[in-house]
Amino acid sequence: MEGNPAAQEEEAVSEILDSELLGEGLIPTLQQAHDELLVKNPKTVPYRATTYGQLVESTFLWKMHDLHNNEANAADGIWLTPDGTERVVSVKPQQHAMQCDALEDEIRLLSEPFKVFEFDFWERPKSNRETKISIKTTGDGCVHAIISWWVLQLDSAGSIFYSTAPRWVRQSSIEDLPQDTKDWCDHWKHCVWFTQGRGAPVMKDQILSLRASHNLTSISYELLNTTDEAWSGNLKGDHLTLSPERIALYGDRYWRSALITVVKNALSDRSLSTCIVADDSIFLTLLVSSLSPSSKVIAMFPGLREKGATYIQAVADANNLSMDQIQVIGKKAASLTLDDLKQKKVNLLVGEPFYYGSEGMLPWQNLRFWNARTLLDSMLSKDALIVPCKGILKLCAMSLPDLWRSRCSLKDIEGFDHSVVNEILGACGNLPGEQQSPCLPYYVWQCGYTKKLSKVYSLMDFNFSEPIHSCFGKTKIEFADVGICHGFAVWIDWVLDEKNSIVLSTGPDNRYWKQGVQLLSKPVEVSPANSAVHVEASFDPDSGELTFHSLFS
Structure with a gap:
């Protein structure tokens, strides 16, 4: 380019944000931009990002990190975390992305939302920062986790915002938290930072001191004045870090x-x-x-x-x-x-x-x-x-409007043709011709609004007494309810014994497992009176892949 570089490099537009805000390299990207590309005091979009947090009590979230006390409740004599090595198996001390709106009825709020960090995009950000926050508790209870989110101020005037806050925050009357965003989204979730052990007990109107720090890619927390001195989750020595869902399952x-x-x-x-x-x-x-x-x-x-x-x-x-x-x-x-x-x-x-x-x-x-x-x-x-002696492939028809809307193919958006990104992003709905949607892994319980439209059907058996081989299955699904069918939830039930008396299901009712979600090319309005769908599936042992085909009648 010719001309005055200072006159040309006046604006920067970016979207390198993950659910935690920093995980995709926001800070180093902005640092390089300010060092090599931007003039002093540039115009940036977004203009600012602010992270927020809230203390919560939740038995469900507690089970996702405290294996030691939950396996003590099992009282079966097997110790994955024996006394003295309570954290030999743990979740990684980080923020874990999760759709917390689905847990609203299982969460007790123990504080108002509090501001954690501000990141001004028009300034070169620091690589590391630390802050101490005083938090007044709103009730007696036990802090099992901090739920966090972020808010973008897109313009310098402060008139356009985007928020990833949980639903209960968006519906609150707190004046300084913008409430523009009401739709469920898949690409940005809330984040959960787990406490250690049984959690931090608190009393109403207690003043807690929270230390928050960030590095180039993550934010971490530590409560400073609770009875749990090791709350920060710092780990020493050899240990295993597993997913929160696996920790919960091992304690179940x-x-x-x-x-x-x-x-x-x-x-x-x-x-x-x-x-x-x-x-x-x-x-x-x-x-x-x-x-x-x-x-x-x-x-x-x-x-x-x-x-x-x-x-x-x-x-x-x-x-x-x-x-x-x-x-x-x-x-x-x-x-x-x-x-x-x-x-x-x-x-x-x-x-x-x-x-x-x-x-x-x-x-x-x-x-x-x-x-x-x-x-x-x-x-x-x-x-x-x-x-297990065999696996049974199960499925049910579902209404998944939020998920379908977030995964359907892109066309003309604000005058721009986005169709080229459909294949790159793995679009599922409104695909051209007979193109098949990919089957994707999801925790169905975190997929926004969901509704089962049929009973559960068995589609295929995998008999482990035999060597692996190709399999084929088909079934006719009859609808049990009126609604819009967006696709099918698919999973495997593991049959442990030859009498079929002990079965472990990984279906949507078990929140510790991801299901496969096969979305339709187009949603179909269904009812028990006049709708049915024939589903076929085949398993290829060489690739380990399952393929599905469905036909409505």
């Missing part, structure tokens, strides 16, 4: 009881010599070792690897286990041989299934357990028991 009494029952039943009618834990289940590794002290337990830990071995060592003594009994093997199933097992056949193969690092994927990607079982086929005894 029903889930633990189901696995304990099926393993006990398996041991009651067979002599166990060698067990392989085919996935990353630390719970099953400890459970089988505890219930069968004379057996050899081989933990594959394909994702945890050395972290898993270090963890098992850290908790073995507290669970009265010998490390001679447990072997964490650093091989893939395809490389395992009978020499590794000292020529002993495997008579129990178990998995949750759970694969570390894959929590955000589609439910059927856990069918890698079936693939591992196939690769280990020559090492299984004739009477080997496989847990």
